[in-house]
Amino acid sequence: MATTSNCPKEPSNADIVTYLKRKDDRICLMDKKFEAIDKLEKKVEGVNGDLKKIWAYLHDIDKKTSERLRLIEEKTESVDFALAQAISKISSLEKQRDGLKIDLTYLQSQSMRNNLVCTNIPEALTENPDTTENKLREFMVDKIKITQDLVSQMSFERVHRMGSKVDGKNRNIVAKFTLYKEK
16 A cells, blocks of 8 residues: 555654643643632622622611601601790780780779879988878978868878989889879
8 A cells, every 4th residue: 555645644642642731731721710710709609698788788777767767757747846836825925925014004004093203302311101291292282382271181092202212312202192083
């Protein structure tokens, strides 16, 4: 048999060993890459577990925050209601106070309508209500020119000086007539 030049030559044992060594090196390299991928998979699973825990924690915080916000809103509504009631009560009390002021002013004017205030009547160092009444009667006769008979007939519930005594100043005299007609 004759050899043909077109046939591929058979690889030698050394070529096959070299070829197998290269394939073995590539397989080792792929094994290392698979190990790295396995490690990455484990890390991803760990991160995934951590993310699930964080998600659960955030969900729990969201529930608690929502509940607290609901309670705050309820309290705010309650406070708003109480404030509205307080404002209404204050308004009512202010109206009542204004009415009482009017009533008090009326009562004061009614209780004082029988009063007569006289000024610039000299005051003695030691003066009692009887002395003050006598000085008032003298003033009515001497200065106001009312007859002695009329002044003697006038009856007073009370005659007194107003305020506290100050040296060198005469206090006003308040005379409360028994009858308004006499005033």
